[in-house]
Amino acid sequence: MSNLKEQALAYHANGKPGKIEVIPTKPHSTQTDLGLAYTPGVAEPCREIEKDNNKAYDYTAKGNLVAVISNGTAVLGLGDIGAVAGKPVMEGKGLLFKIYAGVDVFDIEVNEKDPKKFCDIVKGIAPTFGGINLEDIKAPECFEIEETLKKELNIPVMHDDQHGTAIISSAALINALDVAGKKIDEIHAVVNGAGAAAIACTNLYVSLGIKRENIVMLDSKGVIRKDREKLTPQKAVYATDRDIHTLEEAMKGADLFLGLSKPNILTKEMLQSMAKNPIVFALANPVPEVSYDVAISSREDIIFATGRSDYPNQVNNVIGFPYIFRGALDVRATEINEHMKHAAVRAIAELARKPVPEVVNIAYNSERFSYGRNYLIPKPLDPRLLTDVSIAVAKAAVESGVAHKPITDWNAYYDKLRDMMGYDNKLMRGFTDMAKSAPKRLVFTDGENIKSIKAAVQTLTEGVAKPILLGNAEVIKDLFEQESLSMDGITIINPRSAEENDRRHKFAQIYCEENGRKGVTLPQAYDEMFRRDRFGMMLLKTGAADAVLVGNHSNMADSIETAKKVIGIRKDYNHFGALHIVSTKKGVYFLADTLVNSDANADTLVDIAKLTHDAVKFFAFDPVMAMLSYSNFGSDPKTTGCAETVRQAVKKLHEQYPEFVVDGEMQVNLAIDDKHRDRKYPFTKLFGKTVNTLIFPSLSAASTTCHMLLEMGVTENIGPVQMGLNKPVHFVEGDSSIHDIFKLAVIAVVDAIAQEKKEQSANAH
């Protein structure tokens, strides 16, 4: 703990104190810029806004700016620590708004406990903002404050400790009940705490179906009973006349415990007295009502959540507020109403049931998040929260008639949000959309590998492919079960099974006929068909599949040789190759050949350059190609070796393909720095152009460079993209992540679509 204390204090104090700052969004380097940013130019937008206040959304930051406002009376579970002491929390919230949903925040700490005066202050500053997030204001004052402000302001106002918490914990409850196999209208609940968060959560649970008479609520004075005096209206709603007087009694046989109160209140015995599969949400921060260790050791069937990030099931309002406000701001909603809250609950609950993307597993250093008692709600770093929750909230605002600026093109809105996510680049999104337009039958030869399986499931859920997994059906089914993945829509083929005997014979016949003069006999060909890469490629060849991903269950060099024999190299070529697409700060680069030709000569390089030229065009870029080596345009005059091989290839390319923008040999720094190159070597065919394609002199150089870039943090890479075979066979590299395999799957489908189009146009002529 003291370590945490030191770390936390150093974190906040180091560098510029605090966690947020204001950054200008417009140019400000010249006198002209400043004359527009401030006087005299700034008067023009002022005049426009004076005429029509709504113009503030066009000319100022208002539309994306939220106030996080607190009076510091219920800061986390620290209690009434005063306005300024709450500032680190409010700044923290500002940081989360920004990083998760791109919402800008001013944190405002107000020294005022009187609800009426507090409301006057907020109303006074409201014109600055597109929305108001009330935070850490204690009950019962928070109820009056929120109600008044909602009534009197026409921008979204939400007290996050109430409704943010209610939304997230409701989503977790829906899924916990599903896991426990219980019905919401039959359960008995104990709610410990009757403050801002607890009351709002309970209200939302009731609207979802929990019966009020099945709830026992407690505050600092014990069970809220009908015979107690001076209950606030919010507490009185939940007062009970059942013969229950203590927390201990309330817990007996209960199905649900919701704690939004104080640390360490529950005992092991109390947990053991609950009903079967008890749901325990101990959400007090930073220390829950019962520790994770005590809860988990109390009984095996417990379904447990806290508000903390260091245990499974973090029920924390961070999963909601950034996206709830994002959606509300984007349609310029005048409020956040019940319809919008329910939409957010559903979106969060449903997201937890979808397969978890690899980026999330990587972020949490986990191999296997999957829906179940330890994964009831999405992780805060799940980038899909931004799209799923914001869209659900925005749609609900439009449907319920509170959107001032309704969205009509939801696909464009989805794309805009996806652009904010930042883990995927535009290029890949374009391919994904292309693949979705005509999903193809895609074979994963490594069907018994969990990474292939997860990538295959993702292709299905994203609608980019119809996956076929090769392997032993029992093994594959077990893996699906272990990961709680659905097999709906997945095809499994076991090349070794008796059912595939006829197909094995047929494939062997074809393979033998085509390769008889390469020494392949029929018995050998039959034996080969037991191997998954051979069988997968034959499925493709015979039209039973549209594309294949060859996994790393077999030797890559052997699979490459097999692909040559089974699928064949394109007419007019003697070689095939592969490229990697890497997205760097300097732009997108195509690197080749990164996979196939370990002993390239000048003819190999010419083929690779031609294939890469076509591929780069296919990916909608104009190829500007540098043929790389260690020397520049003959600066090393040796007549043998790699520089000479590249020179010969360049000569051939210039003679045979004068239209290609290609030159070399040159060093990679000259290829990338066009100004330097143009100054020093103005005669090249690349003059005035920016190189986007790098053809390496050897596989060794290409592969090393490619892996080095990736290890050193290139933001995005796709590959190896095979080019030059007659059909879409692509090769998965040994250390590929699920995300890498998914991207290659998308490329394979896009390749299949392109192939189909080519065949259709050839048939038409």
Ligand SMILES: NC(=O)C1=CN([C@@H]2O[C@H](COP(=O)(O)OP(=O)(O)OC[C@H]3O[C@@H](n4cnc5c(N)ncnc54)[C@H](OP(=O)(O)O)[C@@H]3O)[C@@H](O)[C@H]2O)C=CC1
């Ligand atoms: N995980 C999450 O996302 C969130 C967690 N929280 C946490 O919930 C807790 C409460 O926050 P909030 O509602 O904003 O604060 P409030 O001050 O509004 O409410 C606190 C409530 O806890 C009650 N309480 C205090 N001691 C006990 C006790 N021994 N037994 C039963 N009830 C008790 C108080 O009773 P009385 O009414 O008698 O004073 C009051 O009703 C905090 O720990 C906070 O960090 C809050 C929001 C979100």
Ligand SMILES: CC(=O)C(=O)O
């Ligand atoms: C998470 C939060 O808002 C709280 O604990 O108060």
Ligand SMILES: [Mg+2]
């Ligand atoms: Mg809070």
